[in-house]
Amino acid sequence: MEGLVPVQRLPVRVDSPSLYRCSNVSVSIRRSLSGFAMDKRIRFTAPSSQFSIRAQQSDLKESLAVSSSSVEDKGNALRIKEWEVEMYQDELAVSQGIRIRRKPRSKAPLGYSGPFELRLHNNDDADSPRNILEEITWYKDVEVSRLKELNPLDALKKAVENAPPTRDFVGALRMAQERTGLPGLIAEVKKASPSRGILKENFDPVEIAQAYEKGGAACLSVLTDQKYFQGGFENLEAIRNAGVKCPLLCKEFVVDPWQIYCARTKGADAVLLIAAVLTDLEITYLLKICKKLGLAALVEVHDEREMGRVLGIEGIELVGINNRSLETFKVDISNTKNLLEGEHGRQIREKDMIVVGESGLFTPHDIAYVQAAGVRAVLVGESIVKQSDPEKGIAGLFGRNISHT
Numbered sequence: 001m002e003g004l005v006p007v008q009r010l011p012v013r014v015d016s017p018s019l020y021r022c023s024n025v026s027v028s029i030r031r032s033l034s035g036f037a038m039d040k041r042i043r044f045t046a047p048s049s050q051f052s053i054r055a056q057q058s059d060l061k062e063s064l065a066v067s068s069s070s071v072e073d074k075g076n077a078l079r080i081k082e083w084e085v086e087m088y089q090d091e092l093a094v095s096q097g098i099r100i101r102r103k104p105r106s107k108a109p110l111g112y113s114g115p116f117e118l119r120l121h122n123n124d125d126a127d128s129p130r131n132i133l134e135e136i137t138w139y140k141d142v143e144v145s146r147l148k149e150l151n152p153l154d155a156l157k158k159a160v161e162n163a164p165p166t167r168d169f170v171g172a173l174r175m176a177q178e179r180t181g182l183p184g185l186i187a188e189v190k191k192a193s194p195s196r197g198i199l200k201e202n203f204d205p206v207e208i209a210q211a212y213e214k215g216g217a218a219c220l221s222v223l224t225d226q227k228y229f230q231g232g233f234e235n236l237e238a239i240r241n242a243g244v245k246c247p248l249l250c251k252e253f254v255v256d257p258w259q260i261y262c263a264r265t266k267g268a269d270a271v272l273l274i275a276a277v278l279t280d281l282e283i284t285y286l287l288k289i290c291k292k293l294g295l296a297a298l299v300e301v302h303d304e305r306e307m308g309r310v311l312g313i314e315g316i317e318l319v320g321i322n323n324r325s326l327e328t329f330k331v332d333i334s335n336t337k338n339l340l341e342g343e344h345g346r347q348i349r350e351k352d353m354i355v356v357g358e359s360g361l362f363t364p365h366d367i368a369y370v371q372a373a374g375v376r377a378v379l380v381g382e383s384i385v386k387q388s389d390p391e392k393g394i395a396g397l398f399g400r401n402i403s404h405t
């Protein structure tokens with residue numbers, strides 16, 4: 001069962017009014033179903049200030065713990081409000097088909113009363129991430145809070161003024177495509193990944209970036225996540241400071257505007273926004289920040305539903321189709337083709353958006369396949385970063401030399 005099951009009629013009924021007397025009640029029921037322990041939380045407000053509950057279902061009999069507090073508990077009021085906002089955000093995300101939860105669900109504060117309805121909140125997997133993308137997202141939440149304390153947003157905003165100017169990421173992709181007749185290449189500076197482990201042992205980000213540039217890459221993507229991809233913002237900064245001219249994409253799991261400002265101070269020209277993690281409203285808001293900072297945004301989707309959402313958001317120029325599910329790691333390059341067929345493909349062409357085919361591209365045949373499907377750019381990591389000479393790796397990937405010389 002999903003984390004939050006919206007409004008359910010529970011087999012719980014108001015019974016003897018003498019049992020519990022309070023306006024707010026929070027009930028935890030621990031029950032055991034064929035040895036499988038579940039923790040459920042039921043939150044509700046009764047229409048009257050006096051009520052009681054009694055579990056009716058036979059399998060709800062094990063233990064019933066009831067805690068209560070009064071609405072007048074002002075000290076708790078802020079915490080309750082925060083909890084409500086969190087719940088609202090969760091519900092909004094679920095309504096958009098977003099399966100990734102942004103943080104582990106916190107326990108309802110004492111005294112919390114839901115709206116005038118019964119809700120069943122299943123806590124089965126509230127404390128552990130369900131897949132790698134969720135794990136990374138939860139970790140980002142903690143990481144960003146910590147980084148923000150060390151380097152507050154106000155300070156970053158000032159630092160942005162001294163950042164090197166942005167370069168035209170989208171323009172570079174268009175030019176490359178015109179120059180070569182092939183999809184523009186975003187070459188990824190990637191040391192490791194959770195799905196593939198270490199890709200390159202003696203990893204020198206600047207050396208790789210320079211080789212990519214020589215090999216004819218239009219733009220570069222630099223992984224900045226440290227824990228899961230062994231990247232770092234310092235790599236972005238080092239590549240920019242080394243004089244690499246290709247525009248740079250900051251490859252980060254963005255969950256907070258702070259990361260976008262940080263990317264800009266390190267010399268990024270574009271950032272990635274992952275639709276599987278962000279709501280429509282968040283994407284819209286983050287796009288505005290990108291625009292203000294002169295950054296391009298690559299908005300990544302990996303299924304029809306996300307593509308539909310993204311097509312409904314104004315102002316997106318670059319859409320990435322990830323052939324790798326970040327939830328299951330499954331790679332299938334026909335994903336790019338499938339998402340570009342039909343109505344979605346038509347809308348993309350009508351809006352003149354640039355589609356980037358992402359992940360799992362290894363051969364000239366793969367490139368031709370996604371190009372025929374309609375992509376105008378590709379994002380490639382593994383197949384070229386693994387080569388002892390990444391410059392030659394690019395020629396191998398495209399089946400010919402695409403460098404400027």
Ligand SMILES: O=P(O)(O)OC[C@@H](O)[C@@H](O)c1c[nH]c2ccccc12
Nearest residue numbers: 322358359360361379380381382383
């Ligand atoms: O190494 P590959 O299979 O060529 O994939 C590159 C890139 O698409 C992949 O690294 C990627 C696509 N979207 C992401 C989001 C986060 C981290 C990584 C990614």
